[in-house]
Amino acid sequence: MEFSIYDLTSFTQWIDSSLRASISPGWAVAIEMIIIGLAILIFFALVGLFLVYAERKVCALMQNRLGPNRVGPAGMFQTVADLVKLLFVELVPIKNADKKLFNLAPFIVIIASIMAIGALPFAKGLHAIDLNIGVFYLMAVSSMGVIGVLLAGWSSNNKYSLIGAMRSGAQIVSYELSVGLALVTMVVLAGTMQLSEIIEAQRWGWFIFTGHIPAVIAFVIYIVAGTAETNRGPFDLAEAESELTAGYHTEYSGIKFALFFLAEYINMFIVAAIAATVFLGGWMPLHVYGWDGFNKVMDLIPPFFWFLGKSFGVVFIMMWLKWTFPRLRIDQLLTLEWKFLLPINIFNLLLMALLVLIGWHW
Amino acid sequence: MEEAVLNVPLEKEEYIINMGPQHPSTHGVLRLVVSLRGEMVLNVEPHIGYVHRGIEKMCESLTYSQIIHLTDRMDYLSAHINNEAVCLAVEKALGIEVSDRVKYIRTILSELTRIQSHQLFWATYGMDLGGLTCFFYGLRDRELVMDIFEETCGGRMIVSYNCPGGLMNDIHPNFQKRTKDFIKYFRKTLPEYDRLLTGNVIFQERVKGLGTINRDDAIAWGLTGPVGRASGFSCDIRKHNPYSAYNKVTFKEILYDEGDSFHRYKVRMDEMWESMNIIEQLIDNIPEGPYAEKMKPVIKLPEGEYWQSVETARGELGVFIVSDGNKNPVRVKFRSPNFVNLAPLNILAKGFKIADLVAINGSLDLVIPDIDR
Numbered sequence: 001m002e003f004s005i006y007d008l009t010s011f012t013q014w015i016d017s018s019l020r021a022s023i024s025p026g027w028a029v030a031i032e033m034i035i036i037g038l039a040i041l042i043f044f045a046l047v048g049l050f051l052v053y054a055e056r057k058v059c060a061l062m063q064n065r066l067g068p069n070r071v072g073p074a075g076m077f078q079t080v081a082d083l084v085k086l087l088f089v090e091l092v093p094i095k096n097a098d099k100k101l102f103n104l105a106p107f108i109v110i111i112a113s114i115m116a117i118g119a120l121p122f123a124k125g126l127h128a129i130d131l132n133i134g135v136f137y138l139m140a141v142s143s144m145g146v147i148g149v150l151l152a153g154w155s156s157n158n159k160y161s162l163i164g165a166m167r168s169g170a171q172i173v174s175y176e177l178s179v180g181l182a183l184v185t186m187v188v189l190a191g192t193m194q195l196s197e198i199i200e201a202q203r204w205g206w207f208i209f210t211g212h213i214p215a216v217i218a219f220v221i222y223i224v225a226g227t228a229e230t231n232r233g234p235f236d237l238a239e240a241e242s243e244l245t246a247g248y249h250t251e252y253s254g255i256k257f258a259l260f261f262l263a264e265y266i267n268m269f270i271v272a273a274i275a276a277t278v279f280l281g282g283w284m285p286l287h288v289y290g291w292d293g294f295n296k297v298m299d300l301i302p303p304f305f306w307f308l309g310k311s312f313g314v315v316f317i318m319m320w321l322k323w324t325f326p327r328l329r330i331d332q333l334l335t336l337e338w339k340f341l342l343p344i345n346i347f348n349l350l351l352m353a354l355l356v357l358i359g360w361h362w
Numbered sequence: 363m364e365e366a367v368l369n370v371p372l373e374k375e376e377y378i379i380n381m382g383p384q385h386p387s388t389h390g391v392l393r394l395v396v397s398l399r400g401e402m403v404l405n406v407e408p409h410i411g412y413v414h415r416g417i418e419k420m421c422e423s424l425t426y427s428q429i430i431h432l433t434d435r436m437d438y439l440s441a442h443i444n445n446e447a448v449c450l451a452v453e454k455a456l457g458i459e460v461s462d463r464v465k466y467i468r469t470i471l472s473e474l475t476r477i478q479s480h481q482l483f484w485a486t487y488g489m490d491l492g493g494l495t496c497f498f499y500g501l502r503d504r505e506l507v508m509d510i511f512e513e514t515c516g517g518r519m520i521v522s523y524n525c526p527g528g529l530m531n532d533i534h535p536n537f538q539k540r541t542k543d544f545i546k547y548f549r550k551t552l553p554e555y556d557r558l559l560t561g562n563v564i565f566q567e568r569v570k571g572l573g574t575i576n577r578d579d580a581i582a583w584g585l586t587g588p589v590g591r592a593s594g595f596s597c598d599i600r601k602h603n604p605y606s607a608y609n610k611v612t613f614k615e616i617l618y619d620e621g622d623s624f625h626r627y628k629v630r631m632d633e634m635w636e637s638m639n640i641i642e643q644l645i646d647n648i649p650e651g652p653y654a655e656k657m658k659p660v661i662k663l664p665e666g667e668y669w670q671s672v673e674t675a676r677g678e679l680g681v682f683i684v685s686d687g688n689k690n691p692v693r694v695k696f697r698s699p700n701f702v703n704l705a706p707l708n709i710l711a712k713g714f715k716i717a718d719l720v721a722i723n724g725s726l727d728l729v730i731p732d733i734d735r
Contacts, residue, residue: 243720330401
């Protein structure tokens with residue numbers, strides 16, 4: 001059996017067939033699920049740790065600082081040390097808090113992001129579940145996290161938390177529309193909602209290049225709305241530390257706080273990964289039609305690294321935005337969505353449909 | 363704590379939160395009891411006194427040289443100017459004329475103090491509005507001023523460089539060179555502040571037209587400093603009642619008519635340019651002379667009442683001394699600009715959002731130890 005890092009289909013099929021050969025199909029599926037679950041959890045933790053480290057280094061770069069540089073080479077293990085601290089820190093019990101909901105909230109947030117990660121295509125053949133409504137599924141599960149945020153704000157018995165949660169609710173419900181419409185614009189271009197086919201359609205040019213102006217507009221709107229959906233600056237009203245101390249997670253401590261913290265970074269990664277998949281070709285290397293030598297060189301880089309590279313590129317843009325802009329006010333936030341992004345988005349969708357009808361998109 | 367909350371008349375659907383005494387955006391231990399309807403601010407009630415140290419009462423049992431060291435601890439960002447105010451009052455009472463050298467050095471240091479105070483304002487105002495990068499840019503440049511202070515005065519923030527009759531010691535040989543280097547550097551860096559924050563669309567949307575107070579109200583509330591000047595109230599003591607070397611330099615008094623948060627911010631940004639102009643006019647011409655007049659070991663003011671006001675980075679600081687001829691004053695009163703500027707917070711913030719309250723409070727640029735004294 002020969003495996004290639006460029007096409008993992010044979011590898012995953014080999015695991016599947018060898019499992020099915022030795023045990024009954026039902027058990028084989030169960031074991032595969034456990035393997036995938038573990039892989040996703042490990043990936044989840046690693047990306048979380050890396051992104052926290054990356055954010056510290058990026059914001060240090062923006063602010064003329066060095067960032068963490070003491071624990072490990074270039075401060076690499078600083079986030080690990082912080083995580084260990086958070087694991088051992090006391091879980092402060094909150095008086096008059098709604099205990100059940102209070103404990104449930106971080107898990108809802110984290111489960112929503114794990115569900116989204118499950119459907120992401122990481123590389124050719126490395127795709128846990130390739131739904132035929134992949135884009136739709138991602139939009140649906142990524143908006144589930146807001147329930148956790150609302151529960152956290154409500155059950156904490158803290159006024160700041162409640163204001164933060166209410167802001168977050170209004171914000172995510174509004175920006176969900178823009179995220180959805182921006183993706184729908186691209187679905188119109190691709191003609192399918194299945195992520196593997198969307199990527200395959202970008203073999204000879206990423207959608208942001210082949211989709212003309214509507215694709216660029218959709219990309220910008222998606223980045224703005226995606227940043228807002230993950231509650232990150234300049235849209236971090238739900239945890240605006242100068243107004244609401246820490247917003248909805250003010251009362252959380254220890255590992256429960258760590259879960260919220262981790263979920264924020266994973267959500268950022270998911271938003272970036274969707275952007276990379278839908279606009280920037282996912283794991284598909286950069287190809288230019290006719291330049292065979294160039295395409296061969298590009299193919300040398302494994303698809304997994306193309307995917308991660310594009311995702312982290314988008315993550316960098318989001319961090320850049322956060323560390324440069326001041327925060328919006330709640331009414332300006334909603335004005336931006338309902339009066340600007342949404343009408344532009346609808347117009348953009350029509351424009352894209354027109355382009356596809358005329359057949360200009362190739 | 364409980365009773366203060368209960369004193370606020372409770373309307374239906376009113377939501378009361380305590381901002382402070384420990385809150386990231388009240389810049390110290392100011393406590394604001396805020397009544398909200400949704401996000402809308404209905405009423406703000408400032409509660410002060412969390413850092414009350416009884417400075418005015420302590421002054422009654424100290425000599426005049428000792429009082430100076432207490433004034434550092436009031437408005438710690440204008441430490442040098444506070445020192446100067448007491449020294450000027452004592453010198454006026456004794457009829458001492460200090461040498462031109464002292465006047466020049468005091469003026470230069472006052473303007474450096476003003477610049478570093480406005481730098482810190484810019485840094486924290488950006489942070490209040492969620493732009494955390496501003497904080498590091500502001501503090502990076504403020505560090506250079508602190509280095510100048512450290513070399514010449516010994517202290518960085520709490521300088522205590524003045525004494526009745528002059529200065530504690532002469533300036534460091536590096537002082538002029540360092541100051542000129544700083545001005546050269548800061549003239550290049552200040553436009554960076556504008557690019558990062560002033561010109562930002564989100565920033566302008568956030569602060570324009572926020573917490574407006576007109577000229578008549580500003581005068582009625584006694585607002586001074588950048589807060590008063592943003593409303594068009596010409597209240598610069600340096601201009602109207604010059605002390606030290608301010609009558610020897612030409613500078614513009616920054617005035618705007620709008621009186622909103624953005625123009626309070628703008629006044630401070632422009633004042634940094636003016637302060638640099640003032641320093642540049644003086645730094646090369648510091649005359650020779652004694653750095654302090656010969657004073658008696660124990661200073662006794664003649665019987666009477668003495669008043670001296672100076673322009674700190676936040677407004678008019680007045681020093682009122684009542685003396686009965688002894689080495690201790692009978693009564694000392696400081697008219698602190700922050701206490702007065704805090705007063706209209708309620709009328710400024712009423713009807714705005716809770717995020718605007720933070721922006722308005724930040725634009726008043728309060729230093730809480732100066733309010734409580």
